[in-house]
Every structure is written in C-alpha cells, then in structure tokens.
C-alpha cells in the first residue's frame with residue numbers, strides 16, 4: 350500500500366548522530382560517568398538520562414526536561430539550549446562563563462573539548478537541576494495540573510525507568526520519546542527484549558501513570574486510549590522495521606561506546622515478534638481495568654478472519670496491559686516472577 354509518508358525520502362527515524370567521533374564519545378563518556386556516579390550506591394535514583402535525537406541532537410534529560418546539545422556539523426562545537434525556556438533568566442551565570450564562545454537569549458555555543466569542564470566543573474548540570482526543581486516546586490503549589498505538567502511527570506518516570514534498566518542485557522530501553530518524521534505525536538518508549546538464542550525484538554511501550562490511565566490522546570484525527578496508542582506504535586514499528594533495525598543498531602553501538610550499555614558485539618534485531626505493552630505505573634483502578642478489558646476485546650471478525658485493526662495482528666490484539674510499581678517493573682520487566 351502506498352502512502353505519502355512511505356514515499357518521502359527522509360528516514361522515518363533519524364536519531365543517529367552523524368559525526369559521532371571518538372572525541373565526542375570520549376567527552377560524553379566522561380559526562381555520563383559523572384552523572385551516573387551514584388549508580389553503585391544503594392537506593393540509586395538516576396537523575397539524568399542521555400538520548401540521541403534527530404538533527405544531530407543529544408538530549409540530557411533531567412526530570413522530563415532536557416538540556417539539548419546540538420552538534421555543529423562542520424566544527425567540533427556544540428550549541429546548548431534547554432527545553433525549559435527560562436534558561437537565561439534563571440541561570441545567567443551560564444551565559445557569562447568565559448568558556449562560552451557565543452550566546453543568544455536561549456542558546457550558548459561551546460567548543461566540544463570544553464563539554465566536561467562546563468557541565469561538570471562549572472556545575473552547569475547542577476544549575477540546570479536547580480532551575481528544573483524550582484519549576485516543579487512552583488507547579489506543585491498551583492492546585493491544578495495542566496496536561497503539560499502531567500506529560501512532564503510521565504516523561505520523568507520514563508527517563509528513570511530507562512536509566513534503571515541500563516546495563517541489563519535481557520531487557521532494556523533503547524529510546525524514549527520517539528517521533529517518526531511526518532507524524533505529530535511521540536511514542537513513549539522502545540525497548541529491546543532478548544530471546545533465548547541471543548537475538549532481540551523491539552518492544553513498543555506506552556507508559557501511563559495510573560492516575561492518568563483514562564486519558565486519551567489524539568492520533569491521526571481520532572482519540573485513542575493507551576491501548577490504541579500502543580497498537581499504533583506497534584504498527585509504525587512494523588511498517589518501518591528495516592529503518593528501525595538499521596538506526597537502532599547504530600544507536601546501540603553509540604551507547605555501548607558511552608558505557609551506557611554493556612554490549613561487546615553487534616546486536617541482532619529480528620523483524621517479526623513484538624509484544625507491545627501498555628505499562629501503567631501505580632495502583633490498579635477503574636480506568637486501568639477498562640484498558641485491560643479493552644485490550645482483550647480489541648479482536649475483530651471480518652470475512653471469517655480474526656485480528657486487531659489497531660496493531661494489525663492476526664487472531665488477537667497483541668497489546669498487553671501491565672499495571673505495577675516502578676520497582677516491580679525494574680525487577681521483572683518481562684512480567685516473570
């Protein structure tokens with residue numbers, strides 16, 4: 350079937366850093382080691398998480414917000430900005446640093462070799478943490494939570510789960526906040542699950558906090574609940590499977606170079622089986638039970654054939670709803686006891 354999207358020349362996912370040089374890897378590795386230095390401690394609560402983004406961007410996530418590093422294609426330099434737009438107002442010291450090459454209201458240009466010095470020695474990460482923490486305190490005082498704050502909270506859980514699963518080889522998150530070119534909405538998390546023979550499958554994950562399990566998001570003109578979103582996500586991955594495999598193999602290697610993943614050899618990702626999950630974090634409630642029922646009822650019968658219209662799986666919808674605590678998910682991501 351031909352659609353305008355598949356005819357487009359651009360890559361459906363473009364998250365590969367074009368000039369991922371050994372120098373860049375070395376700089377980022379230092380930063381990563383620093384931000385994860387509490388990893389071995391008991392009660393480790395990772396605050397930061399690194400993800401690669403389209404257009405040569407690296408996002409350093411903190412509580413759902415991000416410090417964005419954009420690599421200039423030709424020079425060894427970064428453009429730094431924040432998804433929190435109050436950077437200059439709240440952290441003027443960053444803009445006044447003698448190591449900053451150029452600065453506008455929201456962005457700062459720095460040399461790549463200064464990255465560690467700026468982020469760690471000049472405490473930029475700590476300054477960013479404070480700006481974001483203050484924002485959260487302000488939000489908590491305001492009685493009504495808007496949709497944006499809810500999404501930030503969801504992203505915070507996403508980043509924390511991704512960070513906590515780093516270092517595992519049976520199940521880990523390869524990416525979060527996935528946006529396919531030509532699509533408006535973002536998908537929450539994409540994990541890789543290892544089979545017995547050592548190969549991997551993609552696992553699309555739609556994340557919800559149980560308090561928000563009943564919310565619906567607009568997808569392609571229609572409102573979809575979390576099960577519908579997971580079905581669509583699964584369908585997107587299937588439709589673009591070759592691009593996904595190609596891009597995420599490279600991203601896996603980048604992350605191994607940074608020490609985020611422990612892999613030593615090429616990863617083999619299969620095209621077929623996928624078990625998309627709606628992951629609800631928290632206690633079960635009416636909305637969660639409704640989702641569970643919806644996942645089971647999504648099967649349709651047409652012309653003697655059975656399947657799911659959403660994920661286009663044969664026989665039954667392949668989405669499962671899992672409701673548990675963050676700790677339970679970290680300990681048993683595959684649902685085994």
Ligand SMILES: [Zn+2]
Nearest residue numbers: 580657660666
């Ligand atoms: Zn389905």
